[in-house]
Amino acid sequence: MRMAWWIFISLITVQIILVQYMVEEFLAGHFDTLPYYVYGLGFMLVITIITYIFFKKIDRVMDQ
Template sequence: MKMTWWIFMSLLTIQIILIQYMVEEYLAGHFERLLYYVGGLGLMFVLTIITYIFFRKVDKVMDH
């Protein structure tokens, strides 16, 4: 499923960008902003897992 691959890759890209911002904020000494990035990263992680489970079930339905 081509659509699944692109959605999954876009969610991973967002996670990589959030990690980059977290490292930049940490190195700049802005520790108070790290909590927001951790929350955003956690949300993206949960969305990625939900998307994976959804498309896995869709794939099973299409096989039958």
């Protein structure tokens, strides 16, 4: 489960960076690029959920 921890940390780091870029673009007034950051953030959220489910099932199989 140690590898899963590092993958989750890296995915959360990417999400934090995307939110930071979104805020910078919003404050700069570049509203036309915001949907791309929202799509990227949504994609990273879906990937994080899928990774969580994957490692949860692997952990359950290893316990059997």
